[in-house]
Structures are given as structure tokens and as C-alpha cells.
Amino acid sequence: MSAPTLPDLAGHFGRYGGRFVPEALIKALDELDAAYRSAKQDPEFQAQFQDLLLNYAGVPSLLYRATRLSEALGAEILLKREDLNHTGAHKVRNVLGQALLAKRMGKPRVIAETGAGQHGVASATAAALLDLECVVYMGETDTQRQALNVARMRMLGATVVPVTNGSRTLKDALNEALRDWVSTVETTHYLLGTAAGPHPFPELVRDFVGGIGVEARAQCLEQLGRLPDAVAACVGGGSNAIGIFHAFVPDEGVRLYGFEAGGDGVETGRHAASITGGSVGVLHGNRTYLLQDDDGQTIESHSISAGLDYPGVGPEHAWLHDTGRAVYEPVTDAEAMAAFQLLCRTEGIIPAIESSHALAGAAKIAPRLREELGRTPTIVINLSGRGDKDVHTAGAYFGILDQVETVVPGENT
């Protein structure tokens, strides 16, 4: 397999990736690339990073054998518990790595984009820990939908800037962060939230979150004495998926499945499935699969999961799709929410709606794998985040928010 050596020096994964940004950012990206290469080779930097992961973020995360869920799905299910990390998702790995890199480059300010607010909260967390100024761009629509996360970021000392142009969601927050960066690049590091964007971000983010797969692979060998039959993850921008996939790419017997947000169904046009429902384009600094019209204008994405609600996907996923090494399929809102409920009821774990797409996908592939293998398949699912942030959305979806009865003093006793 040649895939693990990608990208090339210019950031290409086959025809994907690269660097499609204004000339003003090239020097900063070159500097970032050089700083990252030197940090990667520097034992002191790596030791600092590992120390923060271990003693601050709670990593390595558990690989948990989900017995009741396994019974329900007819497969041996192992959950990679990234939901137990500090800040509640895999994203803490990326922000700690990048914030350390910002320190190393002597940049006192970081900016970030956020959709649901998870990356924003994680960035604000790392910035507080490492004493960096932090500005988070967030679509105005999202600041209203995710008011609690806005409050969290502010508590952590970050400035949250509501973005009022375009569709006022994640892609517009990303546009605005890039515009900020063009003006402030000498003092600012752009703490990009997913394994996408211009080179070297897709590679750098992949490497910072790549511990997920390295740990899961070692935990499988330790707990099972063998590798799993399949690894499943949800894919929006795709950082949690590439984080768990990457270590398994050379293991040809391990099937890799990425589950995209199918929204109301890919056939309805209301979805966020860039690979299964999009086409090749160039957006936010890289060539990849996009949701776009015939002219090349970006189409607004739709998903019940704010974290997957993005019209693009990281370039390495585009490459893994084209080469057939990973398989990408859509999961609808309804399928994801059914899986959300199933995990709550079988394992006592409230997952993020993002991660519920991976659970739903695993439920779909389990019978196929059982038939193909002629035995019970073993599937590792990346439980990339916890569902606390989604309680309101899920409560409304299941119609359980309005079941709280008004208690009139004296009448119900």
C-alpha cells in the first residue's frame, strides 16, 4: 500500500488536496509546514504532546466491548471511547497539537471556525491552557442553535464572532476565519478544526488525531489477539474517521467504512454526503468532493448533526474513496437517531449525533459482513463524541422535552 506515505510534498493525495489559497497565505503555510516537520522530529515536542494527551485529555481512550449493543446488532462491537476525552470528543487531540505548534512558532493568537461549537470549545480550552488569545468564528445561525457552547467558549476566555454573511453556518465561518488569517497571519495561527483545508492541514490534523487508530489497533491486538474485520466512523470534514482509519490502512483485511450525513436522504438533495452525493471541486484550500451546482456554486448542506453539516470532506477521504480502500455510505437523520436511542438504551451511553451515524452505519454493515464472512463480524466503531451537547436536539426529535408535566404544588402529592 502506498497510501500511508501520502500526501506528496505539495500536499496531494492523488488528485486531491493541494493548496488553493490566496498568495498572501502561501508564506504562512510554508512556515507552518516547516514548523510541523521540525516538531514531528523533535522528541521534546512529541513528549509535551503525549504528556498533555495522557495527563490532561485522558488519552488513550478505552476500547470498550459493548455486549448488549453487540447482541442487538448481531456483531461483536468495540467502541473507541473518544467521548470520554476532556471536552468530550476526539477534537481535543488536534487542538492540543496545534496549540503547541502555535506556541512553538511564537504566535500568540489562534483563530478557529466552528459549526456546532465543539471545535470552538476545544480550541478555547487549549488556548486557555497554553495562554493564547483565541477568536472563534461561528455562523450566526449556529450561535443561536448552540447558545450553550457559545457560553462555554466565552467562559474559557475566547472571543466568539458571529458570522452574518452567506448561509451563516460552518462554511461561512471557515470563509471568515480564512479572511481573518490573510490579515493577521504574522501573529496568528489558524487552528483548523478538521483534516481538510490547504496543505499541510490535512496531513497535520490527521497526524495529531492519528493516535485514535494507533491505540485502537493495539487495543484490538491486546484484547482480541487479532485485528477487527471492520472499522466504522462518521465523516463530516472527516478528522475522527481519518484518525481511526490511518493506522489500519496497511491492514488489508480490515475494511474501512465512513458514514456520511445523509440528512433526509441523498435522493432528496437535503443532505451533507459530499462523497456519495457530491462531485469533485475546490473549496477552502483543497480539491476534494463537494456539494455544488452545475456552475460550481456551493450548495448548502443539511444534517441533524451540526458537526457533519458541511458541504466538503477532507482530501484523504476523497482519495481513499477513489482507490476503494475505504467505503463511504450515507446514513439518514432517522437512521442516526434510531442508533442514538439504541446506544442510550443498551449501553447507558449518550453518543453525539455525529457518532450516531457511525453506529447506524455499523448496524447496516453487520448483516452484510456476517454473510460475507460466514461468522460474527468484529467491528470497531469510533464513538467520536458524547451527546451532552445534543440533548436539546435529540429531546426535540424524540418529542420528550414537552413531556415534563407542570407540577402544581399540593396537587400531585
Next chain:
Amino acid sequence: MTTLPRTGRPLLAPYITGGIRPDWTEYLHEYVRNGADAIEIGLPFSDPILDGPTIQEASDTALRRGVTVRSILDEVAAIDAGVPLIAMTYYNLVHRDAAAFCRDLAAAGIHGLIVPDLPVDESAPLAAAAASAEVDLTLLVAPTTPAARLAEIAAASRGFVYAVSTMGTTGSSFAASGGRLATEVRELTALPVLLAFGIATHADAVTAARSADGVVIGAALMRRILDGCSPAELGAVLAGFRKALDEDGSDCVP
């Protein structure tokens, strides 16, 4: 090819977002009548990362009107501007069939192309497609571009070199650093060097033209269109820039 005129006076290249209003080509005619040496036509994109609030609003306005690359080019094909026309757009509107895109530009009478999110490193496929359609692919330089890279860009650019005056988006404040950049690039190439971004006042234009071959004026004009300025009124604004440049430029070093 976009051969910019060698008039001996500073070049003036105003910008307009294609399709911003139903009568947008009237502005184009007014530009020509009031001293434009070339005109930049923006093909609006949904995610214009190098544009500030004004041109974002202009792009959104045009897209909400339902304009497409095709509809804009059809309108341009129907007019005879009499000055070089240059398209400016983002790479996602170009890359899928770059050869066809460039042929369509040429067929509409547009012989220049600027793609601000396409750095020189990724530009070879489009440069080839543009060359075979006789369209000049003009590249951009920025204040942070290192010297060796400036030479590479100047050598690969066609028509002219587009020098971004400031570290910022369109409509940012004009920065004196742009003058140094233009001076440096002019030593590297025989092509004209136009300074752009943030040129909002006569004083900005005059300052910029002292170190460059000319200026691009975008957001300052688009703000006025968005605020309801008529074609004739905008023509008068452009004439003011022309006059300021010509009066100052009479003693400028060629």
C-alpha cells in the same frame, strides 16, 4: 491576449461584479467612456475567501438574482467594450473543464483571467488551457511573497502582474507596503504591474500609481453600486480617478 495599452499614463482598471444589477453592463460602458484602460469582470462565487464585505455582498446580490457564468458571458458577448476585459473568479468555477471555460471566455470577448485562490504552484493546468484559448492567466503577488517566488510568479504571469497592496481582503485599507511590492516586481518583468486592494480615494490611487503601472479599483466602486449609484454617477466617479491619475502621472517615471 490582454494587451494593456501603453498610453504613457497610469492604467486604470475598474472592477464590476457581473450581474449585480439587471443593467450592469451600462456601468461597463460608463467605465469605458470615463477613462478605463481595462475592465475586470467578477464572476460571482458563493465562497469568495479573498473578498471583503462589499464584494461579498455584491457577489451574493448577483447570485440571488440567479446569474450564472453562462448568463454573464452571454451579456458580455453582446457588447463591444473597446478595452480589454478580464474575468476574475475563484477556481471552483473554472477547474472542471478549464479548456472549455477559457474558450467560453474568449468567445465572449474576454481575454484575461485572474483566479485569486490559484497560486502559481497549482496553476500549470489552467495556464495551458488559457494559453490555447488565447486568454492571459494573470497571477497575483502579495506583500509576503518571498523574492525568489516573486520572480517565479512574474515569469509565469501573462498580460500583467496583479499586485495585492495589503495583507487583507478586497476593500481593506490601502497599505504603503504595496508600493514597495510593485517596485520590486517591476524590476523582475517587462509586464505592466497593477496594484489592487484598498484603493478607495484619489490619494490612494495616485500613491499606488507612483510605484506601479496602474491601479485596480473594486470595492470602492461596488460600494457605490450597492448604495444605488446610477451608471452615469459611477462614470463621474471613475472620471475623477482618471483625472487625479493623469494630473499626477504626467511626471511619473515610466
